Amino acid sequence: MTPAISVSGLTRRYRGHAALDEVDIVIEPGTITGLLGRNGAGKTTLLRILAGQEFPSSGTARIHGAAPAEDEQVLRRLVFVREDQVYPDIKIGQALRAASWCCPNWDGEFASSLLEDFGLQTNKPVKRLSRGQRSALGIAIGLAARAEVTLFDEPYAGLDAVARQLFYDRLLADFAAFPRTVLLSTHLIDEAAALFENVVVIDRGRVVLNAAVDELRGAVTRVSGPCLAVDALAEGRAVWERRRLGSQASVVLAGPIAPGDREQARLSGVDLTPLSLQQIAVQAAAGAFGSAPRIGLESGFATERTCA
Numbered sequence: 001m002t003p004a005i006s007v008s009g010l011t012r013r014y015r016g017h018a019a020l021d022e023v024d025i026v027i028e029p030g031t032i033t034g035l036l037g038r039n040g041a042g043k044t045t046l047l048r049i050l051a052g053q054e055f056p057s058s059g060t061a062r063i064h065g066a067a068p069a070e071d072e073q074v075l076r077r078l079v080f081v082r083e084d085q086v087y088p089d090i091k092i093g094q095a096l097r098a099a100s101w102c103c104p105n106w107d108g109e110f111a112s113s114l115l116e117d118f119g120l121q122t123n124k125p126v127k128r129l130s131r132g133q134r135s136a137l138g139i140a141i142g143l144a145a146r147a148e149v150t151l152f153d154e155p156y157a158g159l160d161a162v163a164r165q166l167f168y169d170r171l172l173a174d175f176a177a178f179p180r181t182v183l184l185s186t187h188l189i190d191e192a193a194a195l196f197e198n199v200v201v202i203d204r205g206r207v208v209l210n211a212a213v214d215e216l217r218g219a220v221t222r223v224s225g226p227c228l229a230v231d232a233l234a235e236g237r238a239v240w241e242r243r244r245l246g247s248q249a250s251v252v253l254a255g256p257i258a259p260g261d262r263e264q265a266r267l268s269g270v271d272l273t274p275l276s277l278q279q280i281a282v283q284a285a286a287g288a289f290g291s292a293p294r295i296g297l298e299s300g301f302a303t304e305r306t307c308a
């Protein structure tokens, strides 16, 4: 099957600075992927290239096998919702009508119900909306478009927690009824984690983690307690991070912890705490995985001991 999104050797330089550096990503149709990374990591640049709004310096980006910047038909199959979307001086109803002309799968009833959910009236001028309301409008357009490929770039600036939850709920429900490919960039990682089947973490233009969320859940553990006991548990394992404070130590271990090791931890007063998706993304951006394009969990190193 042709991937919904495929990116190969993608590089984008701005005056010598690589915003994206040899990025390879393949995203299968019918999945929701979280695009994560620190400020300036390259997420928007990647989404803009996928949406045909930016050209790569080298490498390729394909939507359902076609180059978005060269193929108008591809653009009809995708919708790109960005945080800083600028609208002309029109009313909400006109913005929806314009979106309906561009989106072959547009569902007007769904758009109306989303407006109601977010408390937006069609006769209100877009320029009079608050920041959060403008985000809600973008989200309503992005969801009601039902585009085969839906790109959300931090779509919820200014949205309150209730409205964000509404967005997650509506996205999941509509995705279940009308599966499509969604790539969502966000800094609210734990909040959005339940949406994601896969995550891609970018740091300084490079992919530092590309994994299924199921593979990550419970698979990375912070181990803290007496130094020697922590070292004993970490022996021979992939260690992403080591810290020591006096006689206590803490390490982050990749891979499952066997029942025997759990018992050993309990007996020796060692705490085992699984890392959340957000903590894993932070570790990835901090370089725990090196910088290979497709990195497995077990690529840390356990060469030294914490209590040597």
Ligand SMILES: Nc1ncnc2c1ncn2[C@@H]1O[C@H](COP(=O)(O)OP(=O)(O)OP(=O)(O)O)[C@@H](O)[C@H]1O
Binding pocket: 014, 018, 019, 037, 038, 039, 040, 041, 042, 043, 044, 045, 046
């Ligand atoms: N038009 C441009 N001209 C020059 N540099 C740019 C341009 N667009 C992006 N950059 C640079 O490319 C890098 C990646 O920017 P990008 O906006 O893709 O990051 P991001 O991951 O979306 O960040 P954030 O989470 O803060 O939105 C940054 O260093 C940014 O300054």
